[in-house]
Amino acid sequence: MITTKGIFKSFAGKTVLSGIDLDIKSGTVFGLLGPSGAGKTTLIKIITGQLGADSGEVHVFGKNVKDLTGDDKKQIGIMMDDHGVYDRLSVADNLKVFCDIYGIPYSGIGKALEEVGLADSAKKPAAKLSKGMLARLKLARVFLIEPKILFLDEPTSGLDPMTMKYIHRLIKARRDAGCTVFLTTHNMEEATVLCDEVALLNEGKIVERGQPSEICRRYNHQKKINIHLKTGGDVSFAHDAESAGEIGRLIEQGRLETIHSSEPTLETVFIELTGRKLEAEEEIRYA
Numbered sequence: 001m002i003t004t005k006g007i008f009k010s011f012a013g014k015t016v017l018s019g020i021d022l023d024i025k026s027g028t029v030f031g032l033l034g035p036s037g038a039g040k041t042t043l044i045k046i047i048t049g050q051l052g053a054d055s056g057e058v059h060v061f062g063k064n065v066k067d068l069t070g071d072d073k074k075q076i077g078i079m080m081d082d083h084g085v086y087d088r089l090s091v092a093d094n095l096k097v098f099c100d101i102y103g104i105p106y107s108g109i110g111k112a113l114e115e116v117g118l119a120d121s122a123k124k125p126a127a128k129l130s131k132g133m134l135a136r137l138k139l140a141r142v143f144l145i146e147p148k149i150l151f152l153d154e155p156t157s158g159l160d161p162m163t164m165k166y167i168h169r170l171i172k173a174r175r176d177a178g179c180t181v182f183l184t185t186h187n188m189e190e191a192t193v194l195c196d197e198v199a200l201l202n203e204g205k206i207v208e209r210g211q212p213s214e215i216c217r218r219y220n221h222q223k224k225i226n227i228h229l230k231t232g233g234d235v236s237f238a239h240d241a242e243s244a245g246e247i248g249r250l251i252e253q254g255r256l257e258t259i260h261s262s263e264p265t266l267e268t269v270f271i272e273l274t275g276r277k278l279e280a281e282e283e284i285r286y287a
């Protein structure tokens, strides 16, 4: 559905993207992960034709992005941070403006507002929306066009966990209806629960890619089974027959409180690969 081959991009002599190859399957949620400044937004802009690459090719719907027709572009929803809403217009009027720009009828507005749970706030001025409602309005705007592909640049950045989960459900529902979703995030937990495939971008290169759980299994260097006992102690066991007996006995004796395999989280893998903390944590540290 979306492929890139050998994308390079520099700004003022500084290389930001250094040979990006991607192949995103139809009907999946793809997550581009990376620290701040890694080039995620730049790559979205290149793939959506908002910015030219220095070299390399982008194909969307099997066509070079430069050859997309107006009709093709109408099937691509793009939600970026710098695509603001009109503060003084109501929620519904914001969507009407968007319909006018895209040349689509207003008849879909009610359904889009229902979908994101904003039907009761249709008349509210956008300036009075909470952060979470604003994020949902921005989603309603891209849902209006019934996109075949959605590009979402940090769709849940700065949102509370409940709103985040709500937005995850909306994104998954779109995916289940056949839409291909390309999103960026700093949040590895989000990527783990939301994305079918992820790619880790660091210093202009994709340093790892695959299904989140599969990546975590691949970096399970310890291969241990970690048990917390009801008495409070922690014990680790190797993956072998001898351990099976001992673990079995702990269960029989009712001494086992929790049991976990030792594969790392995506966040730990990311830190191992990049030697870098994620932006959110850096922000807290330097705040």
Ligand SMILES: Nc1ncnc2c1ncn2[C@@H]1O[C@H](COP(=O)(O)OP(=O)(O)OP(=O)(O)O)[C@@H](O)[C@H]1O
Residues within 6 Å of the ligand: 011, 012, 016, 034, 035, 036, 037, 038, 039, 040, 041, 042, 043, 279
């Ligand atoms: N138009 C531009 N002119 C000059 N430099 C730019 C421009 N756009 C981006 N950059 C630089 O390219 C690098 C990558 O920026 P980009 O916005 O793509 O990162 P990002 O991964 O989206 O970061 P964030 O997570 O903070 O959104 C940064 O160093 C940024 O300063």
Ligand SMILES: [Mg+2]
Residues within 6 Å of the ligand: 040, 041, 042, 153
């Ligand atoms: Mg960005």
